[in-house]
Structures are given as C-alpha cells and as structure tokens.
Amino acid sequence: MASIALPVPAIQALQVVTIAAAAPGVSGVIARAEARLQGRRGPRVLQPYYDLAKLCRKEALAPEGASWFFLAAPLVAVTCYLTVPLLIPVLTSYPLPLGYMGDILGGGFILALASFVVAVAALETGSPYAQLGSSRAKTFAAITEPVVLFVVFTVALITGTDLPYALAATVRSSAGQIVRPAHLLATAALFMVILSETGRIPVETHTGTNEFGMIEEARPFEHSGPYFALLKWGSAMKQLILYTILANVFLVPWGLAATTRPADVGLAILALLGKALGIGLVVAVIDNSFAKLRLFKITEYASAAFLLAVLGVFTLYLGGG
Amino acid sequence: MAGTGLPGGGVAALAAAHPAPSVFGGSANVVAVLVLLLEFGMFRQALLRDQIRLYAAQSAAISVLAVIIAAARDVPQLYVLAALSAALKVVIVPVLMRRLLRGADGEIAGSGALGLASTVLLAIAVGAFGFFAVGTLGIAGVTLPRTALGLAMAVVLVAFVLMIVRRDVVSQAIGFFSLENGVSLAALVIAARMPLILAVAFLFDLLVAVIVFGVLIRVHHGRAESLSTAGLTRLRG
Numbered sequence: 001m002a003s004i005a006l007p008v009p010a011i012q013a014l015q016v017v018t019i020a021a022a023a024p025g026v027s028g029v030i031a032r033a034e035a036r037l038q039g040r041r042g043p044r045v046l047q048p049y050y051d052l053a054k055l056c057r058k059e060a061l062a063p064e065g066a067s068w069f070f071l072a073a074p075l076v077a078v079t080c081y082l083t084v085p086l087l088i089p090v091l092t093s094y095p096l097p098l099g100y101m102g103d104i105l106g107g108g109f110i111l112a113l114a115s116f117v118v119a120v121a122a123l124e125t126g127s128p129y130a131q132l133g134s135s136r137a138k139t140f141a142a143i144t145e146p147v148v149l150f151v152v153f154t155v156a157l158i159t160g161t162d163l164p165y166a167l168a169a170t171v172r173s174s175a176g177q178i179v180r181p182a183h184l185l186a187t188a189a190l191f192m193v194i195l196s197e198t199g200r201i202p203v204e205t206h207t208g209t210n211e212f213g214m215i216e217e218a219r220p221f222e223h224s225g226p227y228f229a230l231l232k233w234g235s236a237m238k239q240l241i242l243y244t245i246l247a248n249v250f251l252v253p254w255g256l257a258a259t260t261r262p263a264d265v266g267l268a269i270l271a272l273l274g275k276a277l278g279i280g281l282v283v284a285v286i287d288n289s290f291a292k293l294r295l296f297k298i299t300e301y302a303s304a305a306f307l308l309a310v311l312g313v314f315t316l317y318l319g320g321g
Numbered sequence: 322m323a324g325t326g327l328p329g330g331g332v333a334a335l336a337a338a339h340p341a342p343s344v345f346g347g348s349a350n351v352v353a354v355l356v357l358l359l360e361f362g363m364f365r366q367a368l369l370r371d372q373i374r375l376y377a378a379q380s381a382a383i384s385v386l387a388v389i390i391a392a393a394r395d396v397p398q399l400y401v402l403a404a405l406s407a408a409l410k411v412v413i414v415p416v417l418m419r420r421l422l423r424g425a426d427g428e429i430a431g432s433g434a435l436g437l438a439s440t441v442l443l444a445i446a447v448g449a450f451g452f453f454a455v456g457t458l459g460i461a462g463v464t465l466p467r468t469a470l471g472l473a474m475a476v477v478l479v480a481f482v483l484m485i486v487r488r489d490v491v492s493q494a495i496g497f498f499s500l501e502n503g504v505s506l507a508a509l510v511i512a513a514r515m516p517l518i519l520a521v522a523f524l525f526d527l528l529v530a531v532i533v534f535g536v537l538i539r540v541h542h543g544r545a546e547s548l549s550t551a552g553l554t555r556l557r558g
Contacts, residue, residue, distance in 0.1 A: 176347050179344055181353075303442060311358075314448075314452050315468050317453070318452065318455075
C-alpha cells in the first residue's frame with residue numbers, strides 16, 4: 001500500500017518535541033488529580049504552561065559572586081533532558097538512527113549530568129537552602145544508584161544487551177516474559193526509584209516549601225526569570241522521561257508505532273500521553289495515601305527497592321526466573 | 322531501517338539471552354517471590370497484629386501456590402492440602418496468636434538489634450547464601466522450576482534472621498511459623514506428590530509449635546510483665 005511515510009529523522013525529532021511539549025501538561029494533570037484527592041479544586045491543567053510563560057517574561061538575576069556557570073547550568077540541564085528522548089523508545093518500537101548512541105547506562109549518565117550541573121549551580125550561590133537541597137539530592141542519589149544498577153543488570157541478563165529497545169521487544173514477545181518474576185521485580189524497583197526521583201515518596205512534598213522534606217525543590221531557589229522557567233520545565237521533562245522509560249520499556253511497551261506512517265506515529269503520541277497520565281494518576285494516589293517519612297528513614301525505602309532489584313537478579317541466576 | 326545497522330528484526334533476535342519460563346513456571350515463581358517478600362515485610366512491621374496479618378497473607382500465598390500446582394500438574398491431593406493448610410495457617414493460628422495477645426499490653430514489637438536498612442541488607446546477604454547454596458546442589462523439582470526451591474531456602478534463612486534480630490516473643494514465634502512456611506514451599510517444589518498423610522502430619526507439627534510458643538509467650542508475659550526478651554540477657558542469681 002502506497003502511503004506517505006515520515007522521514008525517520010523527523011520521527012526522532014518528534015520524540016523530543018513530544019516529551020518537551022507534553023511534560024508540563026502531565027505535571028498539570030497530576031497536580032489537578034492530587035488536589036481533587038485532597039478535596040481541593042486545584043489549579044488548571046494548563047497552569048504549568050502559564051507559569052512558564054510568566055517566568056519567561058520576568059527579569060533574570062544572579063546572586064552576587066556567582067560565576068557564568070550559574071546561568072549556564074539551566075541551559076545544560078535542559079539540553080541533557082532534550083537528549084535523552086533520542087535514546088529511548090518514545091514513539092516507535094523500532095530503533096531510530098540515533099537510538100544506539102547510548103544504552104540505558106548512557107541515558108542514566110545524561111540524566112545524572114543534568115542533576116550534577118544544577119547541584120553545582122546551587123553551590124555557586126552560597127544560599128543555604130539551595131546548598132542543602134543539592135547536598136541532599138546528591139546523597140540520596142548515591143543511595144538509589146545501586147537499585148538502578150541492579151535493574152540494569154536484570155535487563156542485561158534477560159536480553160543479553162542493555163538497550164531499552166531490546167527489552168521492550170522481549171516483553172512484547174511472549175506472556176512468559178511478562179509474568180517472569182525478574183521482570184516484575186525490576187519493574188517494581190524502577191517504579192520505586194521513579195517515585196523518589198520525581199519527589200513524591202518517601203520524604204518530599206512535591207509542591208510545598210517545607211524545608212524538612214525539601215530535596216529537589218530547594219535547588220533552584222536562587223534562579224529567577226527564564227532560567228528558573230528552564231529548571232522547572234526540565235524537572236517536568238525528567239518526570240515524563242522516567243514515566244516513558246517505565247511505560248514503554250518495562251510496563252506496557254504496546255501501542256508504539258511499528259511503521260513510519262503519520263497515522264501510526266500520531267496514535268503512538270496519544271498512547272504515550274495516555275500511559276503517562278495513567279502512571280501519573282497512580283503516582284498521585286500513592287503520594288496521597290502514605291504518610292511522608294522522616295528524612296533519615298529514606299534508607300529504609302531505598303533498602304526495600306534494593307531488595308526488589310537484587311531478588312530480580314537472583315531469580316535469574318538460578319534460571320527460569 | 323536504513324542506516325541504523327540494526328534493523329527492527331535485529332532487536333528480537335538479540336532478545337534470547339535468558340529464555341523465558343513458561344507462563345505456569347513464571348506465575349509459580351512470582352507467588353514464591355511473594356512469599357519471600359512477605360517474609361521481608363515482617364522486618365518492617367512494628368505492630369504485632371500487623372505481623373500476624375502478614376503471616377496469614379504468607380500462608381495464603383502458599384495455599385494459592387498449592388492450588389496452582391494441583392491444577393496445572395494434576396495432583397488432586399494438593400487441593401486437600403491447600404484447604405487444610407489454609408484453614409490452619411490462615412485462620413486458626415492467627416486467631417490463636419491474636420487471642421494470646423489480647424491480655425498483653427505491649428502492642429509494639431521490641432526494636433530490633435539492628436536498624437531496619439541494615440537488617441534488610443543482612444537478610445539479603447543471608448538469603449543470597451541460601452539461594453546460591455541450593456543452586457549448586459543441582460536439585461531439580463519435577464513440579465516447579467528450580468528458582469522456587471532457592472526462594473524457599475531464602476525464606477527459611479531470612480526467618481532465622483527475623484528470629485535473631487527481633488527482641489520480642491511474638492516476633493520470634495511468627496518467625497518460627499513463617500520458617501515452617503518456607504519448608505512447606507520447599508516441600509511443594511521437591512515433593513509435591515508425597516502422600517497426603519505425610520503432608521498433614523507436617524502440618525500438625527506446626528500445631529505443636531504453636532502450643533509450645535503459646536505457653537512460652539504466656540509464661541514469659543506472666544513473669545516479665547512484657548513481651549520483650551531484652552531483659553532476659555541480664556544475669557539473675
């Protein structure tokens with residue numbers, strides 16, 4: 001059947017555009033759902049877009065003594081977040097030309113680089129809150145890092161590679177792949193990491209300015225204007241990227257476009273949004289059903305996620321897992 | 322896809338490093354993993370009542386596994402065993418334990434000898450030892466995949482860690498009962514077709530343990546006015 005086919009590079013660019021454009025909206029839906037769960041009316045779904053637009057019109061200031069790095073950091077961070085969607089299956093089930101530029105670890109490194117430059121910029125300011133946030137973020141990232149590593153090991157043992165496309169294809173291949181405990185355990189561990197990385201559970205309050213549970217939210221304290229907008233947009237993109245990895249690689253790698261036809265790609269965009277919103281609603285429910293832990297209890301949460309990931313590797317070693 | 326070097330079919334070809342188990346094997350393993358995770362959950366529970374609830378859930382998972390095997394492998398006597406073990410371990414033992422706790426005022430389990438995160442890491446290490454020890458033995462069950470046997474061994478060893486780390490009588494009793502769950506799991510893997518009378522006899526062993534622990538809890542509570550065993554290390558004389 002002769003039909004219009006999108007050029008492959010265009011699809012790849014569309015992956016980045018989809019993530020960048022949809023990220024604030026997904027955050028908006030989650031914020032709305034959260035408000036409804038708490039019996040409030042909540043902000044408009046499009047509120048994050050208005051916030052970004054408003055911030056972009058404001059003046060940008062830097063603290064006295066901060067170097068050029070302070071202003072460069074948001075740009076670097078957003079560039080990192082725009083790079084990751086090139087590497088992961090966002091819209092297509094087949095690998096795109098730049099998809100093999102980096103594996104899961106490569107994507108992880110780029111996400112870590114973004115978080116690192118923001119932390120360094122926070123240190124530049126000399127502001128206690130921003131420093132507290134970046135110090136905490138780095139400490140707890142070191143605790144959740146082993147979990148991510150073991151999830152990657154599980155993927156590597158199942159597929160023999162650590163390419164996200166390969167795992168998605170494996171999961172689609174048979175029902176036995178879905179119910180095997182290693183897959184379920186790795187998915188659950190990754191979900192727990194995502195919950196803590198996006199600032200939901202166990203200690204952070206996502207929107208508030210409560211200093212006890214402040215990790216990610218404290219870091220951009222000193223940024224303002226368009227730079228602050230970039231950081232906010234970046235953290236929304238990070239959330240959507242993590243949701244995409246969870247959905248399209250581990251949880252439900254169906255509904256991706258198998259061809260280059262515009263209709264299929266369009267359906268894949270809708271499917272991605274549906275999946276991300278589904279995960280977001282689940283996250284909102286979880287976020288509102290558990291009490292926040294005290295800060296030093298974060299190791300208990302991390303140890304539970306670590307247990308799941310390690311068990312996943314163990315069951316694979318004895319075969320049949 | 323021109324220019325990628327790895328066409329779409331290449332991905333599927335790559336994906337065969339660890340062959341997937343059958344759906345039956347996979348779901349049986351998932352239930353076995355669930356049993357182990359519930360064992361780990363007991364570390365987290367501070368309320369004794371919740372710990373008993375976890376034990377009941379774990380026993381229910383074992384019964385479900387027995388039913389799965391009975392249906393998939395055509396072993397009818399396992400239905401009877403599942404029903405008996407559910408009646409005993411999901412209903413009778415938890416009810417008895419709760420009745421024993423009714424007189425006791427200490428609702429909160431004594432804190433462990435280690436912090437929670439350290440305990441979990443220790444238990445992971447101990448469980449891993451059991452897992453790999455069973456792996457080297459090369460025992461293969463006929464009814465269940467080998468993974469479940471390793472998980473059963475891990476349940477037994479982690480139950481030991483629970484009994485050692487916790488400092489209250491009820492947690493130690495629950496640890497012992499859940500150890501028996503691990504043994505039941507191992508029995509399902511290796512000897513699912515063993516005669517029903519033997520399996521039931523093992524279940525009655527548990528009943529003996531419940532009575533012994535019940536007396537122990539009563540006596541200890543009567544003497545020490547508490548469920549904690551921390552005071553027992555002091556020398557008396």
